[in-house]
Amino acid sequence: MFYETKDHHGLKHNPFKALVAPRPIGWISSQDTEGRVNLAPYSFFNAMASDPPVVAFGCNGRHMAGGVKDSLANIEATGEFVCNIVTYELREAMNMTSTSAPRDVDEFEVAGLTAAPSHLVKPPRVGESPVHLECRYLQTVNLPSDNPADPNNVVFGQVVGIHIDDAIIKDGMIYWPSFHQVARLGYMDYTVVEKVFAMDRPSWPPAG
Numbered sequence: 231m232f233y234e235t236k237d238h239h240g241l242k243h244n245p246f247k248a249l250v251a252p253r254p255i256g257w258i259s260s261q262d263t264e265g266r267v268n269l270a271p272y273s274f275f276n277a278m279a280s281d282p283p284v285v286a287f288g289c290n291g292r293h294m295a296g297g298v299k300d301s302l303a304n305i306e307a308t309g310e311f312v313c314n315i316v317t318y319e320l321r322e323a324m325n326m327t328s329t330s331a332p333r334d335v336d337e338f339e340v341a342g343l344t345a346a347p348s349h350l351v352k353p354p355r356v357g358e359s360p361v362h363l364e365c366r367y368l369q370t371v372n373l374p375s376d377n378p379a380d381p382n383n384v385v386f387g388q389v390v391g392i393h394i395d396d397a398i399i400k401d402g403m404i405y406w407p408s409f410h411q412v413a414r415l416g417y418m419d420y421t422v423v424e425k426v427f428a429m430d431r432p433s434w435p436p437a438g
């Protein structure tokens with residue numbers, strides 16, 4: 231099949247997000263200028279550069295109270311956030327923090343998570359997560375939107391500090407069998423990293 235995205239796809243559900251999958255989940259903690267903490271998952275999330283490390287996430291649509299979602303509002307106001315990495319063990323807690331809660335609700339409390347202090351930024355880390363990326367806000371890029379009330383924005387942050395639980399390090403490398411990262415497929419489906427294979431980069435000209 232082929233469809234132009236300005237037309238209807240003709241399927242039961244929009245397939246787009248199921249096609250660009252799996253997507254890692256940035257579990258973003260931030261806080262507002264009064265120190266109120268916020269935590270929410272974002273699967274339009276990825277690493278964009280490594281020297282220095284930069285991450286980005288897409289913050290789309292509006293908050294239940296109108297305006298942009300808390301994560302974007304907080305990060306633009308304070309310039310800091312943390313990306314916590316979601317594991318299989320944390321899947322239910324992560325999902326719970328996606329609730330459309332009023333602005334003053336602390337999703338750490340909602341999901342019974344430990345707010346661990348960060349080293350370089352004010353927003354706390356999810357203590358139960360094995361990896362945290364402490365980030366300083368770089369910029370927001372405003373994307374086209376089909377509905378002006380539902381803005382699409384991409385938030386970029388430079389990673390200034392990284393925490394890694396020693397339990398997922400083996401022989402100086404991240405040990406996938408202990409990590410269990412969760413990623414989002416389409417619809418309500420998720421996946422967990424279980425099958426890993428390696429490939430060497432080819433040299434030029436190709437061998438043979």
Ligand SMILES: Cc1cc2nc3c(=O)[nH]c(=O)nc-3n(C[C@H](O)[C@H](O)[C@H](O)COP(=O)(O)O)c2cc1C
Nearest residue numbers: 270271272273274288289290299300301328329330
């Ligand atoms: C697994 C998962 C991934 C999500 N990814 C995104 C995303 O990439 N962008 C987005 O705007 N909302 C995403 N959401 C919805 C937000 O988490 C939800 O709107 C949340 O309430 C936003 O919280 P905030 O206003 O505290 O930032 C996702 C939800 C789940 C469960």
